[in-house]
Amino acid sequence: MARTVARVIVDALSELGVRQVFGVVGDALNPLTDAIRTTEGLEWVGCRHEEAAAFAASAQSQLSGTLGVCMGTVGPGSVHLLNGLYDAAKSHTPVLAIAGQVPLTELGTDYFQEVDNDALFSDVAVFRATITSPGQLPQMLETAVRHALGRKGVAVLTVPGDLGERELNADRPARFSLNAPLSRPEESAVRKAAALLDRSERVTLLVGRGARGAREDVLTLADRLAAPMVLTLKAKEGFEGDTNPFQVGQTGLIGNPAAASALQDADTLLLLGTDFPYRDWYPEGKTVIQ
Structure with missing residues (x-):
């Protein structure tokens, strides 16, 4: 029909x-x-x-x-x-x-x-x-x-407005591909980032909403690096709470001293799942991996 x-x-x-x-x-x-x-x-x-x-x-x-x-x-x-x-x-x-x-x-x-x-x-x-x-x-x-x-x-x-009631001559059901696209850096870039982290003495993580699907991996990485974890506003939903011993709060206009200190004291800053735009709150003179 x-x-x-x-x-x-x-x-x-x-x-x-x-x-x-x-x-x-x-x-x-x-x-x-x-x-x-x-x-x-x-x-x-x-x-x-x-x-x-x-x-x-x-x-x-x-x-x-x-x-x-x-x-x-x-x-x-x-x-x-x-x-x-x-x-x-x-x-x-x-x-x-x-x-x-x-x-x-x-x-x-x-x-x-x-x-x-x-x-x-x-x-x-x-x-x-x-x-x-x-x-x-x-x-x-x-x-x-x-x-x-x-x-x-x-x-x-x-x-x-006059098109909604018009009938299709050849009708077929809509077909949607629901497989979520996957993206990742090239293997050489991952190895380079890992080498930089291995050489770093003090690493701080800045974690955003984009990392929510990899929560356990992020926590494992923080534990491996003994790294404090600064959160963006939208990452609070997935990473804030008693089950995350690494999080030290937020940075920026509504940030806190612990987060600011974690960013300033690091020699390497690792950004995961974020494009945090407020550049005034980034520390200077650090190695940055995003």
């Missing part, structure tokens, strides 16, 4: 494991919100403002490690998503934003509330595209989701 553009998108999100979609209803989103309403296991979470919807999707993604989804209707509705999407982009977490748009036949005519979403989201999104034909699905949705998950960023898919 033929399905509509909205149904293809919503079914794919449901099969992907998405359980909540955050947003504010609006005419351009009507086919999508109606499809969500009739989909068991997928909940529309109405928000007072699209910015809050995007922040909610970002927070859910950061806490769960899954794809967050938010929606904003045509014009101001989509524009309001920006602030929350920047939070997702800066936090390197996957979020799919579905933006409403003016009717397809009115694109480029300076129609009421028309906004060039592809241009608007160019700085915040790793992928952005406007669906202009039902035949572009499900491939375009697959591409958007792959970019969001694979590059841990924001993907924006724009759907014109």
Whole structure:
């Protein structure tokens, strides 16, 4: 049986494991919100403002490690998503934003509330595209989701208001590759880093959120090096507490003297899973491995 553009998108999100979609209803989103309403296991979470919807999707993604989804209707509705999407982009977490748009036949005519979403989201999104034909699905949705998950960023898919109810001529289920990409330094770089650490007398670790998945390895390394561990704000969730005897707190504006001392007293600083941006709090004259 033929399905509509909205149904293809919503079914794919449901099969992907998405359980909540955050947003504010609006005419351009009507086919999508109606499809969500009739989909068991997928909940529309109405928000007072699209910015809050995007922040909610970002927070859910950061806490769960899954794809967050938010929606904003045509014009101001989509524009309001920006602030929350920047939070997702800066936090390197996957979020799919579905933006409403003016009717397809009115694109480029300076129609009421028309906004060039592809241009608007160019700085915040790793992928952005406007669906202009039902035949572009499900491939375009697959591409958007792959970019969001694979590059841990924001993907924006724009759907014109009159396209959601159109049916696909050739329907097939969406196919997603959910294998997380792996990356690691070259072996020669790892050996060089290990040699530097072996020659160091006092090593301090600066650990960020990106190392959460390797917590036991990080603790083992800290024990092997007898190294104090300074945490970034977002690393507190995974590394702070009584089960980590190496952590000495945070550095920066909301840091403490113990962390500052650990950084200053080291001859080698090892950064794991962080791109801590506040350079004024880095010690000078140290060997640094990131």
